[in-house]
Every structure is written in structure tokens, then in C-alpha cells.
Amino acid sequence: MDSSVHLDNVVMRFGGFTAVQKMDLRIHSGEFFSFLGPSGCGKTTILNMVSGFLKPSEGVVRIGGEDMTSVPANKRPTSMIFQNLALFPLMTVAENIEFGLEVRGVSKAERKKASDRLLELVALEGSGTKKVSELSGGQKQRIAIARALAVEPQVLLLDEPLSALDLKLRQHMRTELKEIQRKTGITFIYITHDQGEALTMSDRVAVMSAGRLQQVADPIALYRDPKTSFVASFVGENNSIAGTVVESRSGEVVIDAGVLGKLAGRVTQPIEKGQRATLFIRPESFQLGSGLDFTLPTILEEVNFEGSYLTLNSSAADQRTLSVQLAANQYHEDMIAGRALSLSYNSKDAIVIAGEASDV
Amino acid sequence: MFSQLTNRFGGPLSAALIGLIAIWLIGMVILPQLLMVDYSLKPNLLPSEEGGPKDQYSLVNYATLFGNTIHLSIFFKTIWSSVLVTLLTLIVSYPLAFYMAKVATPKQAALCLLLLLIPFWINEILRTFSWYIILAYKGPLNALLLGLGLIDRPVRFLSGDGGVLIGMVYAYILFMIFPIYNAIESLDGNQVKAARNLGAGWIRTHYRVIIPHAKPGIATGCIMTFMLAAGSYAVPALLGSPGSRWFTQIIYNWFFEGGDWNQGAAYAFLLLVICIGFIGLVMKLFKVGLGDIAR
Ligand SMILES: Nc1ncnc2c1ncn2[C@@H]1O[C@H](COP(=O)(O)OP(=O)(O)O)[C@@H](O)[C@H]1O
Numbered sequence: 001m002d003s004s005v006h007l008d009n010v011v012m013r014f015g016g017f018t019a020v021q022k023m024d025l026r027i028h029s030g031e032f033f034s035f036l037g038p039s040g041c042g043k044t045t046i047l048n049m050v051s052g053f054l055k056p057s058e059g060v061v062r063i064g065g066e067d068m069t070s071v072p073a074n075k076r077p078t079s080m081i082f083q084n085l086a087l088f089p090l091m092t093v094a095e096n097i098e099f100g101l102e103v104r105g106v107s108k109a110e111r112k113k114a115s116d117r118l119l120e121l122v123a124l125e126g127s128g129t130k131k132v133s134e135l136s137g138g139q140k141q142r143i144a145i146a147r148a149l150a151v152e153p154q155v156l157l158l159d160e161p162l163s164a165l166d167l168k169l170r171q172h173m174r175t176e177l178k179e180i181q182r183k184t185g186i187t188f189i190y191i192t193h194d195q196g197e198a199l200t201m202s203d204r205v206a207v208m209s210a211g212r213l214q215q216v217a218d219p220i221a222l223y224r225d226p227k228t229s230f231v232a233s234f235v236g237e238n239n240s241i242a243g244t245v246v247e248s249r250s251g252e253v254v255i256d257a258g259v260l261g262k263l264a265g266r267v268t269q270p271i272e273k274g275q276r277a278t279l280f281i282r283p284e285s286f287q288l289g290s291g292l293d294f295t296l297p298t299i300l301e302e303v304n305f306e307g308s309y310l311t312l313n314s315s316a317a318d319q320r321t322l323s324v325q326l327a328a329n330q331y332h333e334d335m336i337a338g339r340a341l342s343l344s345y346n347s348k349d350a351i352v353i354a355g356e357a358s359d360v
Numbered sequence: 361m362f363s364q365l366t367n368r369f370g371g372p373l374s375a376a377l378i379g380l381i382a383i384w385l386i387g388m389v390i391l392p393q394l395l396m397v398d399y400s401l402k403p404n405l406l407p408s409e410e411g412g413p414k415d416q417y418s419l420v421n422y423a424t425l426f427g428n429t430i431h432l433s434i435f436f437k438t439i440w441s442s443v444l445v446t447l448l449t450l451i452v453s454y455p456l457a458f459y460m461a462k463v464a465t466p467k468q469a470a471l472c473l474l475l476l477l478i479p480f481w482i483n484e485i486l487r488t489f490s491w492y493i494i495l496a497y498k499g500p501l502n503a504l505l506l507g508l509g510l511i512d513r514p515v516r517f518l519s520g521d522g523g524v525l526i527g528m529v530y531a532y533i534l535f536m537i538f539p540i541y542n543a544i545e546s547l548d549g550n551q552v553k554a555a556r557n558l559g560a561g562w563i564r565t566h567y568r569v570i571i572p573h574a575k576p577g578i579a580t581g582c583i584m585t586f587m588l589a590a591g592s593y594a595v596p597a598l599l600g601s602p603g604s605r606w607f608t609q610i611i612y613n614w615f616f617e618g619g620d621w622n623q624g625a626a627y628a629f630l631l632l633v634i635c636i637g638f639i640g641l642v643m644k645l646f647k648v649g650l651g652d653i654a655r
């Protein structure tokens with residue numbers, strides 16, 4: 001079955017405020033697709049348009065190729081897991097799960113069978129007669145998933161479903177969600193402001209900022225080849241150094257970064273000579289010493305031991321602080337604040353993006 | 361509860377608080393009621409007969425009602441009409457309360473509240489009297505309906521119970537709307553969305569999700585409206601016809617025209633018993649406790 005979702009030039013305005021800028025996006029059938037962006041960037045608004053709670057100001061939402069404009073929320077093949085779960089507190093766990101089937105006129109016996117099967121899927125066998133208030137946070141989470149799956153949706157919409165859980169449980173639920181998605185083959189549209197969540201679970205991620213799509217790519221491409229400075233700074237950590245392009249070869253440019261000298265990095269889109277640009281280097285791309293393509297002399301400010309790795313903050317010639325990540329076994333006694341420290345990187349591990357990034 | 365109070369206010373102050381409440385309850389509520397019960401159990405005597413052989417407790421005053429078929433039928437009609445008023449008010453109020461709580465923008469809701477409240481700045485007699493004018497045989501409503509060609513002869517709205525029902529629904533609508541509005545307002549909007557999302561149409565969303573949540577508010581509204589309707593004097597006095605007398609009018613007559621306070625007290629007490637019975641019935645029907653209602 002085709003359960004793709006197509007946001008066909010969709011725009012959402014609230015009065016004079018545009019919450020979602022013109023967006024053309026195809027989410028494939030059976031894909032685990034995430035929207036990642038800071039809170040308030042329009043993620044929930046997108047889900048509301050897909051589920052039918054909001055009518056786009058412009059454009060069309062298509063599910064399985066079909067125009068959804070005139071299909072009301074209760075007739076769409078979508079199912080939503082709400083940010084606050086929105087379980088029905090006055091119904092039992094089983095009644096919650098069976099609600100969607102009750103609506104569809106499924107017989108009591110069939111409903112019971114379905115809820116038993118779903119409770120098993122979410123590992124909560126035998127909790128059907130419990131009240132919602134008797135469940136723990138993680139259990140409520142699973143019931144919300146079971147309730148949403150009960151109606152056999154083509155598309156499951158998840159609005160930051162793990163944000164209320166503690167870290168341990170959150171990591172556990174990530175694996176479980178991925179597992180459920182694989183078992184059911186349903187298209188998942190997942191919303192989060194947590195990049196870790198988006199990167200570990202998704203087939204593809206759309207990064208958003210202020211209602212605008214920044215980049216749509218698979219997690220590795222997003223991390224390695226960010227297309228905009230927003231993506232470079234929002235996804236993972238990054239050091240940014242601004243400068244003017246002085247040389248532009250295919251796949252690589254050199255920028256003049258003032259006192260830091262000339263530095264080179266990869267480009268995915270060519271940038272012309274003379275333009276302002278920003279070079280991004282990941283903390284883990286630095287090496288101690290001067291063994292790699294480019295070397296930056298710095299003064300060590302701070303060393304943080306984080307278990308399997310170390311993070312150093314080191315101040316470069318222009319006073320900017322560079323963050324460096326090293327394997328824990330790289331530690332030695334000389335790492336004391338105030339010492340000189342050379343950092344080097346390979347130009348293929350840095351990326352240059354046109355324009356000047358505001359410091360993030 | 362007392363320990364909560366002492367924790368918050370300290371011993372002497374909470375004792376004073378509880379004392380004041382007790383004085384108020386005993387002095388203003390319980391004693392007068394007991395006095396009424398006492399009255400109701402005694403015959404109506406001349407001052408000279410008090411303390412004499414006739415001054416004895418009996419249920420005669422209560423029995424009067426059951427011996428008087430006219431009074432008895434007015435009694436039951438009052439109860440039945442009050443139930444009707446309650447139902448009508450509920451039917452009008454629920455959609456309005458839902459609209460204000462969940463559909464309207466905050467501005468629209470505020471406007472609605474204002475429009476509902478403003479008429480209540482005018483006192484009940486005047487408001488009721490304006491209905492008397494509107495519903496009159498040669499009044500504006502009849503003129504309008506005639507003008508629109510919907511009727512070809514004026515309707516006597518005020519001759520049956522119709523006028524009384526309309527007047528009461530209007531007089532007590534706020535007491536129904538507010539508790540329901542409060543209850544629906546407190547419902548998480550995502551609950552409604554979740555029901556819709558799972559495929560429920562509007563009717564099912566109301567009776568499976570919204571109404572169960574609003575039940576304590578609905579019960580409170582029904583109880584208040586019923587009590588007010590059953591105890592109403594001004595509305596039936598102004599809008600009623602001789603054929604649609606209210607039980608309160610009979611009570612009034614015993615007290616102030618018949619001069620028989622003992623008989624009036626017995627009648628009033630019977631009405632009170634029925635009202636309390638109604639509260640119990642509604643609470644049972646809606647499966648709500650006193651705590652839910654007081655919220
Ligand atoms: N119904 C609405 N009316 C007006 N503004 C809204 C409405 N819903 C959302 N917004 C605005 O749109 C923006 C995006 O909201 P939302 O989609 O909830 O963000 P996110 O889910 O990414 O945190 C916010 O600035 C929010 O204030």
C-alpha cells in the first residue's frame with residue numbers, strides 16, 4: 001500500500017504570521033522520517049496539517065497520492081501520538097486502545113482480541129483493566145502507541161513523544177519505536193527538537209528553522225555535509241570560523257580568516273572568490289600537534305573529562321574559543337590551563353558554507 | 361482538615377475561623393430551619409391557646425397537602441416543570457458552554473460572557489417583566505411572527521406554562537452555563553483531537569470524551585437550576601396564568617394571606633425534602649460525589 005506523504009507547496013499562516021513557509025516535501029512510504037528543529041519552528045503545525053486539524057493556507061497535503069483537502073481529521077488514515085499523550089483518563093487501558101475500533105463498529109470480541117495483541121506488542125500484557133492513572137510514564141507512553149496503532153493507520157504521527165521521559169527510558173523507547181516501525185512497516189513522521197533522537201532513529205531528517213526547511217537528508221549526510229550554517233551549528237557541535245574566500249577550487253575553498261591565517265575546507269556548492277564564508281570544524285576533527293593539513297596555535301583554557309572522551313576549550317589567536325574532543329587515552333599531565341596547544345585538522349574534515357554564521 | 365488549618369493559620373486563629381463558621385451555620389441556617397420544623401409540627405393556634413391542651417406536636421399540617429388534590433397536583437406539577445426547566449436549560453446551555461470553552465477565540469468567548477452577564481445587572485423582577493411584555497398577546501413577539509407570516513393569529517404564550525418555562529430558562533441560564541463552561545474549559549484540547557484522530561465523529565466525541573469529563577459541571581448546573589426553579593416565586597407570579605400556579609405561591613399564600621405559618625412551614629419543608637431528594641437522584645444518576653460538585 002502506498003502510504004507516502006506529500007506536502008505539496010504547503011504554507012501555513014496564522015493571521016499575519018507565517019508558521020510554515022512554502023514547503024515541498026515527499027515522505028516515502030514506510031519511511032521513518034523526522035522533523036528536527038528548535039521549539040516554535042513549526043513542527044507541530046506540520047503534523048496538524050497532515051492529521052487534518054489545520055487546513056493549510058496554501059498548497060495540498062497528499063497521503064498515498066490522494067488529495068486530503070476535503071477529508072476531515074476523523075477520516076484520514078493517520079494516527080497521532082500527542083506530545084502530552086492525551087490518553088482518556090476516564091477509560092480503562094483497554095477502552096483507550098479499543099476506542100478507535102469502537103468508532104469503526106468493530107465487535108466487542110474482535111476489539112478485545114486486538115487490544116490483547118497490541119498490549120503484547122508493547123509488552124504490557126494483562127494491563128487492560130487498569131486505569132490510566134495507575135500506569136507509570138513509560139507505560140502510558142506505550143499505551144499511547146498501542147492506541148494509535150489499533151486503528152491500523154497508514155501514517156503514524158509522533159509529536160515529541162519521548163520528551164516527558166527520563167534519559168534511560170527515552171533511550172530504551174527509541175529502540176522500541178524503531179522496532180515497532182520495522183515490524184509494522186508504517187510510515188512514521190517523528191517530531192523532535194532532540195538531534196540525538198532524530199539521528200539515531202530516522203531514515204531521513206528534515207531540519208527546520210523558523211518555519212523554513214533547511215535541509216532534508218539522511219543522518220550521516222546531515223552530519224557530514226550540512227548545507228546551511230544553521231544545520232552545521234544545530235546538528236552536532238561545530239566550531240565556526242568566518243573569513244573571505246581567497247581561492248576556489250573544485251570541491252574545496254580557502255578562506256582568509258584574518259589572524260588565524262588561510263584555512264581550507266570542503267564545499268558542496270562552489271563559492272566565488274571574494275565572498276564571505278564560514279568554515280566549520282567538528283570538535284572531533286582536531287588533532288593535537290601539527291601533523292595534519294592546517295595548524296592553529298591556541299592556549300588551553302579548560303579540560304573536561306567526560307568518561308570515554310575529553311573535551312578541551314582552547315583559545316585561538318583571535319580569542320575565539322575552539323572546542324576539541326579527544327579520546328580519553330589522549331590525556332596527559334601537560335594539559336593544564338594556560339599552556340600553549342597546537343591543533344591541526346585536515347581540510348577534507350572541515351566544511352565551508354557561504355555567508356557568515358551568527359555565533360550559535 | 362483541622363490540622364491543615366492549624367498548620368496554615370495557627371491554633372487560635374483556626375479555632376476562631378471554625379467558631380465563626382459554626383456560629384453562621386447554626387445561627388443563620390440550622391436554628392431557623394429547626395424553628396420552621398417546629399412550627400410545621402404544631403397547629404395554628406391563637407396566642408391565648410399556646411401552651412394549652414391543643415398545643416401538641418402532630419403531622420396534621422403535612423397531611424393537609426395529601427388531602428388537598430389541588431395543592432397536591434400543583435406540588436407535582438412544580439416538580440415536573442422544574443425538571444423540564446432544568447432539561448431545557450441544559451439543552452440550551454451545553455452547546456453555548458462548549459462553544460465558549462473550546463471553539464471561540466478568547467475574544468469571542470469574552471464577548472459572549474459579557475452578553476450573557478449584562479442582562480443580569482438588571483434585577484430579576486424587571487427582567488421577568490420584560491418577558492411579560494415580549495410574550496404579551498399584543499406584544500412584539502406576536503407582532504414579529506405575524507409580520508413574518510409564520511402565524512395568522514396571535515399566540516397566547518402567557519396562558520399555559522410556556523411563559524413560565526421560557527422565563528425560567530432565561531432567568532437561570534447562567535447557573536447552568538458557568539459550571540459546564542468551567543468543566544469543559546478544563547478539558548485538555550488534545551483529548552478532543554485524540555478522539556477525532558482515532559476516527560470519532562462529533563457526536564461520539566461529545567458523549568464519550570467531553571460529556572464524561574464535564575459531568576460534575578453538568579450535575580452542579582442541573583442541581584442549581586432545579587433548586588432555583590422549584591423555589592422560584594417572581595417568574596411564575598409574573599409570567600404564569602391562574603392555571604399555572606407554582607407551589608411557592610401556595611406557600612406564600614399560607615404565610616401571608618392565610619396567616620397560617622405552621623401550615624406554610626410544613627409545605628415549605630416538603631418542598632425542601634423533594635429538592636434534597638432530587639440532588640441525591642442527580643448525583644446517583646451522574647455517578648458524582650459531593651466532592652466533585654463542590655470543586
Ligand atoms: N493556532 C495558532 N494560532 C497562532 N499561532 C500559532 C498557532 N499554532 C501555532 N502557532 C505559532 O506557530 C509557531 C510554530 O508553532 P508549533 O508548530 O507549535 O512549533 P513547534 O511544534 O515546532 O514547537 C509558534 O510561533 C506558534 O506560536
Ligand SMILES: [Mg+2]
Pocket residue numbers: 040043044083159
Ligand atoms: Mg510542538
